[in-house]
Amino acid sequence: MATPSFTFASETETTGFEAYRDLYAAGSDVAATGAPFHARVDGHRFEQLLLFERRLAGVAHSRNPARVRRDDFDHFTLQLLCDGTFQGGPIGSELALAQGDIILFDMTRPQRTLAEGAHFLTVALPRDVVETVAPHAGKFHGTILPRANTGLLGDLLRSLARRRDTVPAHSAVHVSRAVAEFLAIAIGTDAPGAAVPPARLTAMRLERAQAFIDARLGDSRLDAATIASGIAVSRSVLYRLFAPAGGVAQYILNKRLEQMRAALRHSTESRSVSTLAYDFGFSSESHCSRAFRTAYGLPPGRYRAETGGGRTTSPEDPGVGAKALMVDWVSKLY
Structure with missing residues (x-):
């Protein structure tokens, strides 16, 4: 069974930037940076994991406190910069990523990213999958993970992007667990015996x-x-x-x-x-x-x-657009 997928390309849309902004309207506020705009998004859904390979230019995404309160997002995302210029972090504290860097976001907290000619991978994971092996992952929100610890995680994400169509459907659930385990390695663990409040x-x-x-x-x-x-x-x-x-x-x-x-x-x-x-x-x-x-x-x-809630057609029906798939996929993380 093929991995559920979609492709969005701004050059094939009559409205370009507006169509891209609408694609992400359910999850973030999208703004133009003033640089020439371009967007291509290849989305893929596994069991308990979403993978997006994105090539963006002239785009900023943000989730301010009001947006965070309004949404019901409770998952984590990882952004791996493959090439280009990309900044991300808490609003007002964005940091520039170098090629190969990985930044972690807790979607329950405000954040902002800016992409200028960037090619990067985005992976979304349910909170329970992450916190089962990395219970303190939220402390690393908006943090570029230590380069010395992210080699295995980066290799896994790149391999998943390349081999996404070869993962058997019955094995897809193991993919999310593997990514979470490698994330736990990347962020490390607290010292043994550390007190965990409350009593x-x-x-x-x-x-x-x-x-x-x-x-x-x-x-x-x-x-x-x-x-x-x-x-x-x-x-x-x-x-x-x-x-x-x-x-x-x-x-x-x-x-x-x-x-x-x-x-x-x-x-x-x-x-x-x-x-x-x-x-x-x-x-x-x-x-x-x-x-x-x-x-x-x-x-x-x-x-x-x-x-986009309350839609009566199946998200996998022919003709259902990328935005409808995006909304449906994110809802299934919970």
């Missing part, structure tokens, strides 16, 4: 509480008393567990909003906004709409329209 008992209680909430999120009657009883702790202990998250009620609301947002972005989600609101435990559609707008700046229906 283990608190962490275990919090994990139990979160699992209890996740399993009952659709119940509009879910409250602190129910959770405390369900995990056998007092309400005062429960309140302390969730104080960093703004409290138990706020945590539940945030989880419902996250699920609502993810569903609205998903290409195969056919439920109405009203049905989704009740399915995720909101007391009413109006309550859901107000909370959603406060959190993400748009009402649910408009958010769905702008992010």
Whole structure:
């Protein structure tokens, strides 16, 4: 079975830059740098990994704090510069990459990249795949990884780009694990025996509480008393567990909003906004709409329209464009 793929080339589009900006509209804000523009993107989807080979000129991508809050992206990306001029990092702290450098991005945090005649590889990996072997990867957001440690990782990414069509479908899941393992080698590990806050008992209680909430999120009657009883702790202990998250009620609301947002972005989600609101435990559609707008700046229906969610055709159907595939592929990382 062939690897699901698409190709975008600006020279074949009637609108050029506008078409490229629209391709990435669901994930980043794209701006022209003033230099002559050119773009070619070859995208490939594996199990739990996306690979993009890009040749860009005159392009800047950014994800400011408002964009990060609005999106539901929770994955990591790696950028390997093959040739050309490329800068990247936290907004205002971008660094120039040399040929062969790899930079790591945590998509839950603001970032900016600028490409001028750059040929580079981008790999997207789910958070759980990365953090299983590199639990502190987020600390390296916007960091150019140590050159002495990235040889194996760089070789693997280049080989994957060359041999992408030879990976058997049943073996594709191993590709993401291999990339994550090599990333763990590249960033190293913390010293053995390093303290990991919070205390283990608190962490275990919090994990139990979160699992209890996740399993009952659709119940509009879910409250602190129910959770405390369900995990056998007092309400005062429960309140302390969730104080960093703004409290138990706020945590539940945030989880419902996250699920609502993810569903609205998903290409195969056919439920109405009203049905989704009740399915995720909101007391009413109006309550859901107000909370959603406060959190993400748009009402649910408009958010769905702008992010391409609710599409009824299969993403693999002939004629489905690169933008639709991009949205669908990223949604499947979660």
